[in-house]
Amino acid sequence: MTEMTGPTPMPDTHSPAIRSNQPADAHAAVYRYDEFDKTFIFERVEQFRAQVERRLKGEITEEEFKPIRLMNGLYLQLHAYMLRVAVPYGMLSSTQVRRLARIARVYDKGYGHFTTRQNIQFNWPKLEDVPTILRELAEVDMHAIQTSGNCIRNVTTDQFCGAAADELVDPRVYAEILRQWSTLHPEFTYLPRKFKIAITGSPNDRAAVQVHDIGLIAKKDEVTGRVGFTVYVGGGQGRTPYLAVKARDFVPVEEIIGYLEAILRVYNQLGRRDNIYKARIKITVNEMGADKFIGLIEEEYARLPRQKFYVDPAIVDAIQTHFAPPPWLDLPAVSDSFEAAKQADPAFARWTRTNLTAHRTPGYAIATISLKPIGGIPGDIEADQMETVADLADLYSFGEVRVTHEQNLVLAHVRQDDLYPLWQALDAVGLGTANAGLISDIIACPGLDYCALANTRSIPVAQRIAERFSDLDRQHDLGELKIKISGCINACGHHHVGHIGILGVDKKGDEFFQILLGGDAGTNAALGEIVGPGFDYDGIIDAVETVVNTFVKLRQPGEIFIQTLARTGHAPFKEALYARA
Amino acid sequence: MLVKAKGTQQSVAASRLLDGEAVWLGAGNIWVEDVALAAVFDGADAIAEALAFAKAEEKRQIVVDVYPLDVEITDQGTRPTHLRERLKGIGPTVRRDLGKQARQPAA
Numbered sequence: 148m149t150e151m152t153g154p155t156p157m158p159d160t161h162s163p164a165i166r167s168n169q170p171a172d173a174h175a176a177v178y179r180y181d182e183f184d185k186t187f188i189f190e191r192v193e194q195f196r197a198q199v200e201r202r203l204k205g206e207i208t209e210e211e212f213k214p215i216r217l218m219n220g221l222y223l224q225l226h227a228y229m230l231r232v233a234v235p236y237g238m239l240s241s242t243q244v245r246r247l248a249r250i251a252r253v254y255d256k257g258y259g260h261f262t263t264r265q266n267i268q269f270n271w272p273k274l275e276d277v278p279t280i281l282r283e284l285a286e287v288d289m290h291a292i293q294t295s296g297n298c299i300r301n302v303t304t305d306q307f308c309g310a311a312a313d314e315l316v317d318p319r320v321y322a323e324i325l326r327q328w329s330t331l332h333p334e335f336t337y338l339p340r341k342f343k344i345a346i347t348g349s350p351n352d353r354a355a356v357q358v359h360d361i362g363l364i365a366k367k368d369e370v371t372g373r374v375g376f377t378v379y380v381g382g383g384q385g386r387t388p389y390l391a392v393k394a395r396d397f398v399p400v401e402e403i404i405g406y407l408e409a410i411l412r413v414y415n416q417l418g419r420r421d422n423i424y425k426a427r428i429k430i431t432v433n434e435m436g437a438d439k440f441i442g443l444i445e446e447e448y449a450r451l452p453r454q455k456f457y458v459d460p461a462i463v464d465a466i467q468t469h470f471a472p473p474p475w476l477d478l479p480a481v482s483d484s485f486e487a488a489k490q491a492d493p494a495f496a497r498w499t500r501t502n503l504t505a506h507r508t509p510g511y512a513i514a515t516i517s518l519k520p521i522g523g524i525p526g527d528i529e530a531d532q533m534e535t536v537a538d539l540a541d542l543y544s545f546g547e548v549r550v551t552h553e554q555n556l557v558l559a560h561v562r563q564d565d566l567y568p569l570w571q572a573l574d575a576v577g578l579g580t581a582n583a584g585l586i587s588d589i590i591a592c593p594g595l596d597y598c599a600l601a602n603t604r605s606i607p608v609a610q611r612i613a614e615r616f617s618d619l620d621r622q623h624d625l626g627e628l629k630i631k632i633s634g635c636i637n638a639c640g641h642h643h644v645g646h647i648g649i650l651g652v653d654k655k656g657d658e659f660f661q662i663l664l665g666g667d668a669g670t671n672a673a674l675g676e677i678v679g680p681g682f683d684y685d686g687i688i689d690a691v692e693t694v695v696n697t698f699v700k701l702r703q704p705g706e707i708f709i710q711t712l713a714r715t716g717h718a719p720f721k722e723a724l725y726a727r728a
Numbered sequence: 729m730l731v732k733a734k735g736t737q738q739s740v741a742a743s744r745l746l747d748g749e750a751v752w753l754g755a756g757n758i759w760v761e762d763v764a765l766a767a768v769f770d771g772a773d774a775i776a777e778a779l780a781f782a783k784a785e786e787k788r789q790i791v792v793d794v795y796p797l798d799v800e801i802t803d804q805g806t807r808p809t810h811l812r813e814r815l816k817g818i819g820p821t822v823r824r825d826l827g828k829q830a831r832q833p834a835a
Contacts, residue, residue: 203745205789223793225816226827228748256826271826273747524822595812596820602812606822656810 172546174473175240176309178323178466180288188285191292195219196278203275218298219281220291225599227271231294232284236304236322236346237265237550241537244548246287248533254280259533261518261526263590263641264343265303265550266294270597292330297338299329299411303345305353306551309470310559312507315365316374318348319470320463321403328404335411339418340426342411343383346376350670355552357391357672358382358644360428361410366397375399380410381432381440384638388674389429392437394444400463405456409448413440473545473560478510482563497619498570498581512563514544516556516573517580517588521617524606525591526554535576543569553590555583585622586630586695587613590641594634594651595658601634603651603658603684608632611688616695625695626707631666644668646709647694648675649687660687662694664720665712678721690724697723731810735798738775739766739806740782741813742791750816750828751791752806757781759791761828763817764805 180188195215202212216222220231232247239247247267251259254276255269262268272280284290293301302325304318305311325344329335335342345354346363356362362379375397382391398406414428417435425434432440489496504513516536519525528536536556540548543565544558551557561569573579582588589612592598594605609632616622631645635652642648648663659681666675682690695708697720702711712720740753741763751759752766760766769775775796782794798809808814819827 203789205787209745209786209792223743223748225812226748226750226819227743275746595815596822599812604821606820610822658811 170242170546171541172240172242174471174545175238175540175547176319176470176473177238177240177243177288177547178235178319178326178469184288185285188288188290189282191219191290192278192281192285195281199274199278214296216277217295218292219277220294221272221274221277222295223599224270224597225595226597228274228277229597230269230272230277230280230291231262232267232269232289232291233294233301234266234289234550235326236302236308236319237306237552238319239548239550240287241540241546241548243287243289244533244537244540246283246289248530248537250280250283251530251533258527258529260524260593261528261550261554261556263552263554263592263639264294264301265306265552266301267550268593270593293326295341296336297340297342298336299325299332299338299342299344302326302329303343303354303359303552305347305349306549306557307353307504307513307559308348309472310506310508310511310513311349311353312505313349313351314507315350315367316348316400317467317470318346318354318363318365320466321348321363321376321400322346323466323469324404324458324462325407328407334415338411338415339420340423340428342414342428344407352668352670352672355641355644355668355672356382358384358388358641358668359391360414361407362391363403368397368399373399376403378403378406378410380444381429381437382672383427383429384641384643385427386424386636386638387427387430388638388643389433390672390674391429392432392441394441401458401460402453402456404458405451405453406444406448408456409444409451412447412451413443417443473547475508475511475560476562478508478562478564480509482510482566485563485566488567492567494574494581495567495570497623498574498579499566500623501581501585502583503566506560508560510563512561512566514558514561514566514569515551515583516558516578517582518555518578519582519588519613520577520580521582521587521613522610523577523613525589525609528556532576532578535572536578539569539572553588555588581619582622584627584629586616586625586628587622588629589613590629590631590645592633592635592640594632594640598634598639600637601651602636602653603634603660605632605634605640605649605651608649608651608660608684608687612691615688615692625699628695628698628708629668630691641668642666643674644672645675646712647691649691650677652681654681658684660684660690662687662690662724664694664717665709667709676717678717679725693723694720731797731812733775733796733798735809737768737770737799737801738778738796739763739768739799739808740775740778740794741766741797741816742782742786742794745789745792752817753778753782759785762805763808763813766799766806768799768801768806 379391549557591609633640644666663675754760
């Protein structure tokens with residue numbers, strides 16, 4: 148489709164697919180459509196093409212057209228339309244990444260923006276081009292369904308699935324089952340409000356499940372050995388943040404659809420449709436009381452025909468084949484060339500400290516590609532860079548790319564021997580920043596630079612913080628520190644669960660920023676608390692640095708920011724921020 | 729439109745249906761891409777009349793998302809008073825190569 152664009156010569160490949168003349172992404176773990184899926188997607192595109200034509204002819208009004216375009220991922224933003232493309236549970240093949248690059252180049256402005264829902268957005272499509280864009284997506288098993296509207300949205304999951312050492316169950320299998328259950332579900336297409344599900348296959352939450360409408364965390368029943376999920380319900384961020392409550396400690400995997408069907412039925416009946424700000428399930432759960440809501444779920448679950456929703460192991464097996472492990476080689480646990488490269492190149496060694504995660508298979512590693520270069524726009528990636536990532540995925544990671552909810556990319560199966568050439572190639576195109584999980588690895592919503600709902604800009608705040616802390620040695624010394632920035636109360640930038648959260652507010656037409664401390668999106672999920680009065684556009688960067696410097700003064704050996712904060716409380720940080728006032 | 733227009737001087741903003749381009753109602757009821765050229769309507773009657781025309785344009789499939797906004801008149805032309813509306817007239821501040829600002833001739 149496109150020629151190799153990598154800036155450095157690509158070495159001989161270790162890819163078994165390439166060596167065997169298969170497509171380079173033959174082993175990429177993406178769900179590959181059958182004829183039924185393909186027919187449905189192409190018919191949906193032509194349906195939308197006809198709807199656009201009718202809209203342009205005036206046969207349907209904007210009021211009638213708006214819900215239709217939203218169901219196909221098309222928003223109208225501040226400067227132009229915006230098309231949000233689904234990346235189911237964050238999994239992409241290199242072929243799909245190249246197609247996204249082509250769409251960015253041909254129909255948009257040469258770049259895309261990865262989101263906290265593991266999707267990608269194009270910020271400048273023309274309405275008349277969108278049906279053709281959707282057709283191009285359909286050709287590579289992609290679409291924009293369930294990226295908008297009051298339906299069950301694209302299910303998100305752990306970006307390290309299928310590779311992480313701590314995994315109990317492959318969450319992609321169940322995320323795909325949830326996708327098939329929820330797409331065009333006749334009862335759940337017009338819910339009271341949008342509905343987000345996150346699922347993690349390991350006991351360690353890397354998918355922020357407790358701030359989702361439903362969160363699933365894999366669990367093994369120690370007595371029976373059965374695998375299932377702990378089910379959380381009623382979490383969410385936005386203007387009224389709540390952590391989810393535990394609905395059931397254990398639901399066996401084969402019963403998970405039935406249990407979720409029961410939750411959705413109760414919500415669909417009782418969720419408020421009279422007030423958009425109170426329509427999410429978190430409000431229903433908390434207004435009613437968790438115990439009562441869970442009781443209603445259990446009543447519904449007892450009533451519904453279980454057999455109809457039973458997840459047949461044969462179906463699980465069939466879906467599992469799409470996510471079969473790639474043909475890993477038997478390798479020594481330690482790579483001499485990897486160790487030598489770390490010794491020889493300190494910049495590479497630094498990258499390995501933050502951007503690598505242990506793989507379940509000896510000799511392999513999981514590599515995080517930071518989309519947060521210092522001064523860059525969080526989540527943005529140019530078309531040329533997408534193609535380089537696709538090429539590198541083919542060479543080094545079975546042609547597979549993952550999108551993270553923290554707006555980065557992941558190559559999940561890289562041989563340790565290949566890590567140095569991989570990093571060199573990434574670094575040559577600005578994708579080799581050694582900052583995953585550090586202070587400059589910031590989640591930021593598009594903010595007022597693009598979004599019609601925002602009160603303030605988010606991206607330039609993220610850029611200026613990253614520039615203030617541009618010294619990577621300083622960042623590494625600070626350790627894990629997650630800053631998350633939202634340009635309005637809708638919290639698309641996840642500010643409620645940032646170790647340091649920043650919320651933009653409109654103060655008589657000027658941009659102001661509140662600081663929240665103590666949020667956490669992980670296994671010990673917590674909502675941050677506003678620390679005090681806000682700061683203006685210039686002052687917010689100094690304020691963040693004051694918080695960080697306070698942490699440095701207070702920390703004990705080995706502590707990261709969130710641990711120090713938990714030990715000291717907010718008082719010393721508040722004092723440092725406001726003492727000078 | 730999240731910011732309610734309440735001033736005596738207002739313009740009318742919209743997005744062009746075909747490509748989503750931000751436009752404003754200009755002199756002679758022509759849609760213009762430069763907010764500095766947006767017509768300024770003084771008083772409730774003039775604003776209502778302009779909005780009625782814009783709404784009719786919506787029905788003619790020319791524009792969508794019509795709304796009034798507060799503006800002031802400056803030496804450089806019409807200037808929205810709210811930041812959001814000023815950014816709509818410029819483009820993303822983090823990508824000066826994109827949006828309307830990218831079309832300005834170099835100074």
